[in-house]
Amino acid sequence: MIVVTRVGTPEAEINRISEEFRSWGLTPEKIVGRYKVVIGLVGDTADLNPERMEEISPWIESVVRVEQPFKRASREFRHGEASEVWVNTPNGKVPFGENHPIVTVAGPCSVEDETSIVQTALRVKAAGAKFLRGGAYKPRTSPYSFQGHGESALDLLAEARRASGLGIITEVMDSEDIEKVAQVADVLQVGARNMQNFSLLKKIGAQSKPILLKRGMSATIEEWLMAAEYILSAGNNQIILCERGIRTFDRKYTRNMLDLAAVPVLRSLTHLPIMVDPSHGTGWSSYVPAMSKAAVAAGTDALMVEVHPNPSKALSDGPQSLTLEGFEQLMQELAVLGKTFNRWEEETPVTA
Numbered sequence: 137m138i139v140v141t142r143v144g145t146p147e148a149e150i151n152r153i154s155e156e157f158r159s160w161g162l163t164p165e166k167i168v169g170r171y172k173v174v175i176g177l178v179g180d181t182a183d184l185n186p187e188r189m190e191e192i193s194p195w196i197e198s199v200v201r202v203e204q205p206f207k208r209a210s211r212e213f214r215h216g217e218a219s220e221v222w223v224n225t226p227n228g229k230v231p232f233g234e235n236h237p238i239v240t241v242a243g244p245c246s247v248e249d250e251t252s253i254v255q256t257a258l259r260v261k262a263a264g265a266k267f268l269r270g271g272a273y274k275p276r277t278s279p280y281s282f283q284g285h286g287e288s289a290l291d292l293l294a295e296a297r298r299a300s301g302l303g304i305i306t307e308v309m310d311s312e313d314i315e316k317v318a319q320v321a322d323v324l325q326v327g328a329r330n331m332q333n334f335s336l337l338k339k340i341g342a343q344s345k346p347i348l349l350k351r352g353m354s355a356t357i358e359e360w361l362m363a364a365e366y367i368l369s370a371g372n373n374q375i376i377l378c379e380r381g382i383r384t385f386d387r388k389y390t391r392n393m394l395d396l397a398a399v400p401v402l403r404s405l406t407h408l409p410i411m412v413d414p415s416h417g418t419g420w421s422s423y424v425p426a427m428s429k430a431a432v433a434a435g436t437d438a439l440m441v442e443v444h445p446n447p448s449k450a451l452s453d454g455p456q457s458l459t460l461e462g463f464e465q466l467m468q469e470l471a472v473l474g475k476t477f478n479r480w481e482e483e484t485p486v487t488a
Contacts, residue, residue, distance in 0.1 A: 137176075137177045137181045137184065137186070137189075137199060137200065137201050137202060138167075138174050138175065138176050138177065138199070138200050138202060138212065138213055138215060139153065139157075139164075139174065139175040139176075139177065139189065139196055139198075139199050140172060140174050140196070140197045140198045140199070140200065140215055141153070141172055141173045141174070141175070141195050141196060141197060142172070142195050142196070142197045143171055143172055145172075145173060145195040146195075149193060149195050150166065150173055150175070150195075152193070153175060153192060153193050153195070153196065154166065154175055156192055157175070157177055157192075160179075160184075161179060161180070162177045162178065162179040162180075162181065163177070163178040163179055164176070164177055164178075165177075165178065165208075167213070167214050167215070167217075169214065169215060169217045170217060172197075172215065174213075174214060174215045176207075176208065176213050176214075178207060178208070178369075181201070186198075186199035186200070186201070187199075200212065200215075204361075204405065205358065205362065206358070206361040206362050206364065206365045206406070207365065208365060208368035208369065208373070209361045209362075209364045209365050209368055209375075209406050209407075209408060210361075210405065210406060210407075211404065211405060211406055211407045213407070214407040217407060218233055218234045218235060218407050218409075219233065219373070219407040219408060219409070220232065220233035220235070220236065220409070221233065221346050221374045221375070221376055221409050222374075223267075223303055223322050223323055223346050224303075224322060225266070225267070225301070225302065225303035225322055226297060226298075226301040226302070226303075227266075227301040227302070227303075230266050230267070230303060232376050232409040232411075232437055232438055233409045233437055234403070234409070234410075234435070234437055236437070237474070237479055237480055237481040238432060238436065238437060238438060238439065238470075238474050238479045238480060239266050239267065239411075239437065239438040239439075240260075240264060240265045240266060240267075240438070240439050240441065240467065240470075241265065241266070241267040241268070241269050241305055241411070241438065241439065241440040241441070242256075242260040242263075242265040242267075242268065242269065242440075242441045242442075242443045242463055243256055243257070243260060243265075243268040243269040243270045243442070243443055244256060244269075244270050244271075244442065244443065244444045244450065244457065245270075245271055245442055245444075245450065245451075245452045245453035245454075245456075245457065246270065246271045246289075246450075246451050246452045246453075247270040247271060247272055247289035247292050247293060248450075248451055249292070250292050250295060252444075252445050252446075253268075253270060253292050253293065253295075253296045254295060254296050254299045254300070255445055255460075256268070256296075256443060256444070256445060256460065257296040257297075257299060257300035257302055258299065258300050259443075259460045259463075259464070260302075260443055260460075260463060261300045261301065261302050262464075263463055263464045263467040264467045264471070264481075265302065265467075266302065266303060267302055267303040267304065267305050267322070267323070268293070268296055268297070268300065268302040268303070268304055268305070269305045269306070269325075269440060269442070270289070270292075270293055270296075270304075270306060271289075271306060271307055271452075272286060272287070272289035272290050272293065272306050272307075272317070273286055273289075273307060273308075273309045273310075273313065287316065290306070290316065290317065290319075290320045291320075293306060293320050293321070294320045297320070303322040303323065304320055304321045304322050304323070305321060305322070305323040305324075305325055305348055305440075306320070306321045306324075306325060307324075307325040307326070307327045308324050308325065308326065308336070308340060309327070309330065310336070311335060311336050311339040311340070314339060314340055314343060315343075318343060318345050321345070322345065322346070323345065323346045323347065323348050323376070324340060324343075324345055324346070324347050324348070325347075325348040325350065325378075326340060326347060326348065326349050326350060326363075327350050328350045328351060328352050328353050328380055328416075329352070329353070331349065331350060331351060331352035331355055331359075331360065331363050332352060332355070332359070332363055334363075334366055337363060337366035337367050337370070338366060338367075338370045339370075340367065340370075340372075341366060341367035341368065341369070341370025341371060341372040342370045342371060342372070343372065344372065345374070346374035346375070346376065347367055347372060347374060347375050347376070348375075348376045348378055348411065349363060349364055349367065349375055349376070349377055349378065350378045350380050350413070351377070351378065351379055351380055351382065351395075351398070352382075353381075353382055353383050353392070354382060354383050355382070357398060357401060357402065357405070360377065361377075361405065361406055364377065364406070364408060375408050375409075376408065376409045376410070376411050376437075376438065377402060377406070377408050377409070377410050377411065378410075378411040378412070378413055378440060379394070379395055379396070379398045379399065379402075379410070379411070379412050379413065379417070380392070380394075380412075380413035380416040380417055380440075381393055381394045381395070381413070381416050381417030381418070381419075382395055390417075390418045390419055390420065390423065391416065391417075391418060391419020391420070391456065392416060392417055392418070392419065393417075394412070394414060394417030394418060394427055395417075396412070396427070396430055396431060396434045397434075399412065399431065399434040399435050399436055400434060400435060403435060409437045409438065410435075410436050410437050410438070411436060411437065411438035411439065411440055412427075412428075412431035412434075412436040412438070412439055412440070413439075413440040413441075414427035414428050414431060414439070414441065415440070415441055415442035415453070415456045415457065415458075416442075416453075416456065418456065419455065419456050420455055420456055421447065421455065421456055421457055421458050421459075421462065424441060424442075424456065424458055424466070425462075425465075425466050425469065428441065428466060428470060429469065429470065429473055432470060432473050432474055432477065432479070433473070433477075439470075441458060441463060441466070442456055442457040442458065443457060443458050443459070443460060443462075443463045444457040444458075444459070445459070445460055446459075447459060
């Protein structure tokens with residue numbers, strides 16, 4: 137349930153109302169909106185009477201039940217307002233959200249060596265990216281495929297961060313690695329294969345850094361949002377949802393089916409920021425530009441694009457990686473499109 141207070145409600149009264157509901161065995165969460173303060177109530181609210189709850193204070197405007205099974209992730213929980221995720225990077229804070237410019241994340245599937253990761257970081261930053269992506273630990277379908285360099289790759293990401301000033305997004309595969317990854321990464325990624333690793337979700341939700349939650353390969357939107365609910369219930373509300381393609385019956389031409397319909401659906405269901413990964417969604421670099429533009433048109437808040445200096449020699453996912461020059465060209469084209477939707481940062485450079 138959510139309790140909507142009237143415009144201008146005194147802070148002392150909001151605190152008093154919260155304490156009253158706490159005495160009922162509920163957990164109140166204050167959500168400061170643009171005009172009003174909403175108090176989200178978590179707990180057993182099934183038998184509570186909204187009319188009786190409104191009588192607690194003349195400053196209560198309404199009491200609304202959250203009908204969705206995902207409570208904290210629901211847009212209703214914030215009284216229809218979008219949330220924002222602000223990420224600290226060496227170049228300052230970067231916001232993710234529907235009321236901000238589109239954020240671009242770029243880099244290789246796997247961190248391979250210092251020269252290539254630093255070169256990539258510098259080039260994608262010059263093209264307008266705000267974050268560098270790169271896998272230190274790589275979950276692979278085959279146990280014989282390259283699994284990433286592990287902890288040593290974190291050191292290379294740290295060096296690329298120092299050299300470029302970009303924020304770092306990299307995946308956490310095991311709860312035991314959360315602390316060491318968080319020392320380097322500005323955003324911790326939960327990959328598609330771990331979307332329903334509930335033990336990992338609880339533990340990663342207990343730390344304070346923002347989290348990128350990728351959709352599972354066969355997950356419904358509700359299952360995805362319930363996974364986000366696990367993180368939210370553990371105390372971390374800085375979550376970005378990433379659509380990266382789902383399994384389909386026809387895999388002859390694309391790696392996955394990039395579900396761009398999920399973008400407007402999520403916008404109606406949840407307040408959380410949305411990212412689209414057209415690289416995993418298609419599996420082929422030739423399709424990435426078109427689907428990147430389609431994602432912008434659909435209303436995404438961020439893009440994640442795989443980029444490699446020499447895709448033919450990449451240790452993983454080379455076929456879906458853009459060249460450095462290809463990424464620069466894409467960013468120029470996205471700038472034109474993004475500005476038509478007022479979702480592009482004007483001062484973003486578009487050439488190296």
